Amino acid sequence: MRYGFNTVPTDVALVELDRLVVYQKHIDLAFARRLEQTLGPAPDHEQIFRACLASDHPRPPATWAREHDDSFVFVSPSNDLRFLGAMRLEQTDITNHAPPGAVVGVVGIAVGFSANFLNALYAEKRLILNNGSHRAYALRQLGVSHVPCIVQHVPSREALDVVGPAALRRDPDGYLRQPRPPMLKDYFDTRVHTVLPVRRRTHQVTIRVKVEASSLPAV
Amino acid sequence: MVVSVTPEQSVSSEGRSVDECLYLTGRPTLREFLRCVRTHATTEPGRGTLPDEWHAAHDIVRELAATEAGCADVPPMAPLGPEY
Numbered sequence: 001m002r003y004g005f006n007t008v009p010t011d012v013a014l015v016e017l018d019r020l021v022v023y024q025k026h027i028d029l030a031f032a033r034r035l036e037q038t039l040g041p042a043p044d045h046e047q048i049f050r051a052c053l054a055s056d057h058p059r060p061p062a063t064w065a066r067e068h069d070d071s072f073v074f075v076s077p078s079n080d081l082r083f084l085g086a087m088r089l090e091q092t093d094i095t096n097h098a099p100p101g102a103v104v105g106v107v108g109i110a111v112g113f114s115a116n117f118l119n120a121l122y123a124e125k126r127l128i129l130n131n132g133s134h135r136a137y138a139l140r141q142l143g144v145s146h147v148p149c150i151v152q153h154v155p156s157r158e159a160l161d162v163v164g165p166a167a168l169r170r171d172p173d174g175y176l177r178q179p180r181p182p183m184l185k186d187y188f189d190t191r192v193h194t195v196l197p198v199r200r201r202t203h204q205v206t207i208r209v210k211v212e213a214s215s216l217p218a219v
Numbered sequence: 220m221v222v223s224v225t226p227e228q229s230v231s232s233e234g235r236s237v238d239e240c241l242y243l244t245g246r247p248t249l250r251e252f253l254r255c256v257r258t259h260a261t262t263e264p265g266r267g268t269l270p271d272e273w274h275a276a277h278d279i280v281r282e283l284a285a286t287e288a289g290c291a292d293v294p295p296m297a298p299l300g301p302e303y
Contacts, residue, residue, distance in 0.1 A: 012299060019294035025247055026255075029239040045302040127294045148299050179288035180280075182246050191279045194244045194272060198259040200236035 005119075007163050009153045012053070017140045017147060018185040020120060020129045021175050023167040027137050027187055029195065031078075035138035043142060051135055052118035052148050059113060067206070074111045074205040081203045084110035111205050118147060121164060123154035124176045129184060130165060137187055237261050245276030 039047055060078035067073045074081060087108035091099060094106060118132035129136060130152070139147055154160050161169055168175055175181045186192050240259065244252060252273050 013296040014299055014303075015296055016294060019291065021291050025243045027241040029241055031238075049303050122296070125293050126291050127296070146297075148303055151296060178284070180284040181291050182243055183291060186243055186246075187241060189279075192243060192245045192276045192283075193241050194276075196240050196242055196256060196260045197237050197262060198240040199261055200238050 005115075005150060005152060007152075008155065008159050011151055011153075012148060013151050014146050015120060015127055015149045015151070017136055017145060018183070019127060020136065020184040021126050021181045022129050022133065022184050022186070023165065023175060023182070024129075024133045025182075027134060032134045032138045032141065035134055036142055039138060039142060041142065043139070043144065048139065048144060049148055051139065052132065053150065055115065055117070062112075064111065070209045070211075072207045074207070075202050076113075077200065077202050078113065079203045080113045080116065081111065081205055082114065083205055083207070084112050086110075109207055111207065117150045119150045119152065121152050121154050121160070121168070123160055123164075126176055126181070127151070128168060128175055133184075136184055140184065140188065244273055245278075245280040249273045249277075 035051075039051060043051070060076050060080065062074060062076035062078070062081060064072060064074040087110065089106040089108045091103040091106060093108075114131065116131065118135055119130045120127045121130050122128075132149075136147065152163055154163060157172060160172060164172075242252070242255060247255070249270060253269055256269055
């Protein structure tokens with residue numbers, strides 16, 4: 001919550017899945033089916049709440065390794081794998097490694113998954129699903145019509161430019177002004193979707209460390 | 220050093236890992252749709268099938284623009300009830 005939802009006013013609300021605007025053009029059906037299996041055929045309110053808003057739901061598989069002296073590779077089948085940011089640490093934060101020298105500071109680089117709450121943007125009187133397409137799809141497929149959702153209230157196009165995803169920033173009118181934008185219920189309308197057999201892909205994040213040391217004249 | 224990941228696998232007859240992907244056909248442009256199929260799909264339908272499929276879906280999208288205009292506007296949002 002702390003890193004993603006403090007830019008615009010945010011609250012938690014019960015929203016109707018069929019009224020959500022979507023910008024994601026595709027759904028990985030294998031992933032959605034795994035979610036459906038996890039939820040079971042008739043999820044109760046607690047299960048629905050945990051699927052949408054709890055941070056402890058199952059994480060996609062991921063692994064990482066040092067590739068060269070200066071690079072580390074993280075791999076996951078989930079396209080939510082991402083660079084989460086750099087952190088300033090102290091030697092006291094490191095408990096399982098002997099210091100390689102007299103440590104002045106430690107830089108932590110985090111790679112992982114987003115907060116992953118079901119999240120929608122409320123902009124220009126429309127709700128645009130921003131995170132959780134597969135959960136929303138799976139829940140709707142199981143017959144759930146309303147779900148708890150973190151709603152970010154976006155007061156202007158300028159704010160949208162800060163908190164909105166790239167697809168929405170590229171074509172805001174396509175989602176906010178079009179009389180009938182793409183909506184979650186379109187995933188269930190066989191007339192406007194097709195199911196393709198696709199090659200499975202993995203997503204990779206590579207962290208390369210670049211160190212520069214130089215001598216400058218002291219002022 | 221080898222990085223490996225072992226997701227749940229499904230394997231095509233060619234021995235490759237294959238998933239199914241639902242794609243909103245009539246929304247992106249025909250060019251985007253064709254590019255997506257050619258880039259990601261393991262099999263490509265015969266010539267003419269994809270454009271026909273896209274045009275049929277696009278016609279429905281245009282129809283929806285008339286019959287369901289405004290259905291995304293002012294969606295209800297309620298506070299969570301005690302059941303949550």
